[in-house]
Amino acid sequence: MALHLLCLVLITSVILQTVTSSTFKSIYLVTVSSEVVGGTTEKLCAQVHQVTEPLSLKVSMEMEGGSSTILLEAAVTKDFYRCTSFQVPTVKTDSVATVHVSIKGRKDEMSKKTKILIKPKRFLTIFQTDKPVYKPGQTVKFRIVSLDASFLSFNQMYETVELQDPNSNRIAQWLNQSTVSGILDLSHPMSAEATQGSYIITAWNEKGEQTSQNFDIKEYVLPKYEVKVHLPQTITILDNQATLRVCGKYTYGKPVLGSVTMKVCRNAIQHHWLYGTSNICELYIMKTDKTGCATQIIDVTRFALNYSSFDDFEVETEMEEYGTGVILKGSGKASFTNVIVTVCFEDVPQAYKPGIAYEGKIKVTGPVSTPIPNEPVYLFLRNSGTSENWTLTTDSKGIASFSLDTSLWSSESVSLSARYQKVREDYPYMHGVRRPGYKSAYHFARKFYSKSNSFVKIMQGEGKFSCEKDGIVLARYIIQGEELMKGQKTLNFFYLVSRR
Template sequence: MKLYSLSVPFLPVIIALVNYSSGSYVALVPTQIREYSSISLALANVGNGGYSQYEVIFHKSPKKGPKKELKSVITVQDNDTTTVSFKTESLDEGSYKFTIRDLAKPSETHNRFLEVFRKSSVILIQTDKPIYKPGDTIKFRVLVLDHETKPLIKLKSVNIKLIDSKDNLIREWPYAKIQNGIFQSQLDLANFIALGSWTIAVVARSGDTKYKSITIAEYVLPKHEIRITKSTLTTIKDKSLPLTIEARYTFGKPIKGSLYLTIDGSDLPNKTEINGRAQIRVDLQNIITDQSDSDVVWLNVTANVEEAGSGHLYQSSANIPIYQKPYKLTLQKSSEYLLPEVPYRCWLKLTDPLGEPFEQPETIKVKATRDIRLWLDKTYMIERKPDENGMLELQFETSDSTMKLDIAATYAGETTHFTIPSEMDQSGDRPFLKVSVLTGNPRLSQPVELQVHSSFKMSLLLYYVIAHGEIVASGKLHVKELRWLNFQLMTNFKMVPRASLVVMAINSNKLIKDVVQFKVHDLNSFVNVTLSSGETEPQKQLTVTAKSYPKSMVGLLAIDKSVLALGSGNDLTKQALFEELETPILASSYLDELEVSTTVFNSIVFNILNCYDNYYGG
């Protein structure tokens, strides 16, 4: 076996190419495995003229205990791909590897050693408040889930420690029993304790650890709430900024008194009377004097409310955005470059500055010019309104000599320019394959539309979807000598929150491939909570109704609203879950195409690499 090593920053990439007299196969093998999950390996049979049988062996050689082999024999039809999976269960210290053998050539084997990735669970910690004072009761909840957000059944208990700001162990739950993926408890704080940042530490048997900080401080709950908002979207060209100031006590009654405003440190001269609510128009011409190239200018607005009678002063601040334009116009591309003789698709997206589409948008005027060298080849003139999502689809023809496409989009009297260069300037004569995600916001259990371009006529296209270090979908497409095609892929929860799509094709005995990432930010569960009344009193009954899927567990948290004015971060959020689910992402931008000569090389084995966002795609 001849080995080629290609260096990637902080990550070695090993590619093995082996000689056979006829035919070839491609194997995708993971570099890492995790406990209590499935490990997948993909095999593609390319150019053998008929079906082939392969034996795949998963070797488990722990330091303690007997060795074990899990075997699977799979049949792969010609120009097809198949995935084989094994359950990992517990993975102790030791050696683990895959062996692949073509049964038509049993003396030839390919081995790939595997590293054990110890993060096998998702741990989340929730507290009832972000801040506590001496004498309070800390209530907390620990969730231990698998990578499909289901309770981790194999894990029976975790170790939990509460550590104060001086690194003293206050309390330990050495065998906190997990029931349906949850442990919850509480602790009464003493009246005289160390103030500052305390830590809740959760350690699972696998070594997975999660920390959460809470604040212990002598605080007084705020008795008032002042909110500063702007009633309309405001641009730099507007003469005034409409502001709404709401001042109320935390129990709901309005604050009466006098209102004074300060903007970016400068006091406004006028005083306004307020009775819970006041609306003010601020002259922008005297405030924003410097012209900025930024899309938004932020103004710091401070409201000072002097309570009538007592003279108590209440204060609150907010950053108010002032936009350059009342709209945002961007271009979503099917590919970063033009491909010769391949229609180019792109979408103009029109929204307000916050990203929301307009209910009644105006017409967008588009002038697109196609250039050949220094000559103008063709001009497109388009006038249309975007759809309900703010999207305007465009498509342009290209030729072998097209060098670039210039797009000028005019909306509300202002023109925005975009340029798409030709791939010929980037790759020269080197063959290439490009895959793009056409669906703007992929949703769970919905199809994702994908487009593949190539510099050569494809006959067979292989694709694999990799998420959490596993192959979660695969397939093949017979292309019939085309240079581009669209196809759809159905998403599933294993692709949440992010997945990588690998596409491959063979051209002139070279394996050409590309990788694209897409996000699926949905959950396969829901919860709706309603109250029997929006307002109640002490000693009165309040009914809370929660709706979700059958057999779901719903956790409830009731908290004094005024506590949230002192801090945040105590609750569970969708974003926090997605951050825990994130794992290293497949990298391919450093892998050039590999030569696969039918007379020199037969088999290609390359790793499913794990690499963080900053190494590929961002």
């Protein structure tokens, strides 16, 4: 099997088709997206290589109904490369089209076909009211925004927009309203006797598709100030302390001075077969400082952290304003976890190619997915009954990168594991008691099949590529000598770079 063409493709949705024959020395390649959206513009690229005689190239697309469109037609007399844009037919439902490619010489002809999926154009309609709750007599202002699948604004007409009250009575209607730059602004004054409850706005576009949005009308009095409870998102069973903070602020932003009563509980999980377990609660009395906050460091070991018969950590507070006696309440919740560290693999290939470095990353995070920097992590490899291990160190983002030599890998699959602890600590089992968890990562990589034992691999780039700037992409390859034709001294690599 002679190796005539290697193509490096940087987008998985592109289909590659190459054809050669024993009598037809030229080869060609056509790329087109395997999934496209109706009504949009797509790009098709074609290449012909090793041209030894005049050729004619034709690429066409046939719809399920039988209609056909020529996408590219050219006479080829030398090495050829061209990209062309084409309009994807508009469809109402998912449709399949067939792309036909043919190339003709004086005597021989080659052809190939492949199917692509055409999806109907999707649109997104967003409602936004100027506030979620109105008082009777206020004017309801709302906006309808139309976006396409790329989140770009587009104009469309809404045949009907209506407003219904809580009793499903239509109280307002707008007909044939068009967006401007994708936006339609409407408003409706509510009467002072408007029924309190939930109202609904519904819009129908020209296709009959509808979108709705609710808002409420009710009499309400804004609170004089608000109370917020700040506590850790997660508390682990190895923690000893946790800092809780209760803050009060007036609606105009100034801090509230007053006293705070805080009740901290870990409620028992009640089962019909389990009796006698009581909630664990502690009461704290505090005063706000000049910032309007009261801070308390609590001893969380008093809340049976490692016992599974208790629920999450709940806080209820009351703040009383000095001078007025106005009391407002606040609450908060924090979860408990026994997972101390989580290790996972990132950017690891599903297959390895013998002779080409196997590269990947190990990510180490804490209980709330925060990266753990500058810590050792251990990588283990099993290959054909043999074992190897390496000690890596995480960077500031909790990432440890690795590159493994695959020259001696011979088994059909290898197993990788990564652990935070090189030797697992043995915590004795006790009923109802949670043990600290250090989640390890596991990955299996199969040997990449290549009849010729030739390989090419695009290496992972560093970060994201920026527009209008050069980017470096590295490719590693192994080409067996017998793959070259007799007398061939050079090997051409072709690549296609695409973006979405």
